[in-house]
Each structure stands twice: as C-alpha cells, then as structure tokens.
Amino acid sequence: MAVSRELSRFVRDALAQGRSREEIAEALGASGWSASEVADALGAWAETAFSPPVPRPQTTVSARDFFVYALTFGLMVTGAIYLVQLLHVLIDMALDDDNFASPSRIRWAIAVLVVATPVYLWLTLRERAKLAADPALYRSAIRKWLTYITLLLSAAVLLGDLIAVIYAFLSGDFTLQFLLKALVVAGVAGLIFLFYLNDIRKGDAA
Known part of the structure; x- marks a missing residue:
C-alpha cells in the first residue's frame, strides 16, 4: 500500500520530535487512518534512536x-x-x-x-x-x-x-x-x- 506524502511527512516529524510509535498510531487512528495505513507509514522509518528518523529502503520501479x-x-x-x-x-x-x-x-x-x-x-x-x-x-x-x-x-x-x-x-x-x-x-x-x-x-x- 502506498503511503501518502502528507502521512509520511507527519510520521517523520512526529518521530523527530520524540513521539513514541504508540502515540503516533493512536493519534492517526483517532483521525480516521486505517490500521494498515498507520502500519505502513510507521514501517517506512527504521526503529532507531537516531534523529532525524532514518527511512527504510523502498521498492523501486523503472x-x-x-x-x-x-x-x-x-x-x-x-x-x-x-x-x-x-x-x-x-x-x-x-x-x-x-x-x-x-x-x-x-x-x-x-x-x-x-x-x-x-x-x-x-x-x-x-x-x-x-x-x-x-x-x-x-x-x-x-x-x-x-x-x-x-x-x-x-x-x-x-x-x-x-x-x-x-x-x-x-x-x-x-x-x-x-x-x-x-x-x-x-x-x-x-x-x-x-x-x-x-x-x-x-x-x-x-
């Protein structure tokens, strides 16, 4: 499932501010995002303490x-x-x-x-x-x-x-x-x- 730019940007900014993944998932769920959309958006960023968040490798098309x-x-x-x-x-x-x-x-x-x-x-x-x-x-x-x-x-x-x-x-x-x-x-x-x-x-x- 493709993650929208707005959702990806929100997750990146929230992680950069030190928000936990649970907090982000709860906020997105309360705003109407589905569980699969939330999981994909969070999964696009590596679970490391490094700031700013580190993106995971994505599939390519050429x-x-x-x-x-x-x-x-x-x-x-x-x-x-x-x-x-x-x-x-x-x-x-x-x-x-x-x-x-x-x-x-x-x-x-x-x-x-x-x-x-x-x-x-x-x-x-x-x-x-x-x-x-x-x-x-x-x-x-x-x-x-x-x-x-x-x-x-x-x-x-x-x-x-x-x-x-x-x-x-x-x-x-x-x-x-x-x-x-x-x-x-x-x-x-x-x-x-x-x-x-x-x-x-x-x-x-x-």
Missing part, C-alpha cells in the same frame, strides 16, 4: 526493469511451452507407431528453443551478476511482481497436471504415454517453480 524482466520471463514461458511440446511429440513417436508427428512442429519447436534458450540464459546470468554486486536491485517492484506471477503460473500448471493424472486414472485412460507426458509437464513446471522460489528467498534475505 522502465529498464520492465523491459529486462518482461523479456526474460516471456522467453522463459515461451521456451517452457515449446520444450514440453517437443518432448510430447518425441514421446508420441517413441511409443505410438501409428502416430506420425508433423516434422514442421518439431522443427519449429527446435527453432524457438535455439533462439529463446541462449537469450534467456544470457539475460538471467547478467541479472544475477548485477544482483550479486548490488543487492539493492532485489527491491525492484517489477521484478517481484513478475517473479510471483511466474510462481503462480507454475503452481497452477502443477495442480492442473495432478488433476489430469487423477482424472485419467479414475476414467481408465492412464497409460504409459500419458504418464510420461504428465511427468514432462510436472518436471518443467516444478523446476521453474523451485528456481524462482529460491530467487524470492534470496531477495527476502538481501
């Missing part, structure tokens, strides 16, 4: 972050989709003699992966180096949003994959071919989820 992280996550999603498609086609070719996969589908999936994979890896490694050199970059709001969106999408895919497996088992359509395809989806989505979950944890610890 056009550069949007371009880099949107491109990175877009490449990741595209690459994951075509990797799953390619592996599914190969499973069909290996286990179903009557299945004749379109060569164009295989060629297109390989072409996408040949382009998307190295670009994604380059962008990711480049950003990891910058994050290691300057942990303050972990506070990028765009980076956090896109990371959590990625976690949401991968978790939804994992749950959908599990539902499909259970449904196939109950309906009698559970075959080795289906199982291998489900494992491919779970493997790709699971690796993405674990990778970005670890990334979030690193950001919280930074």
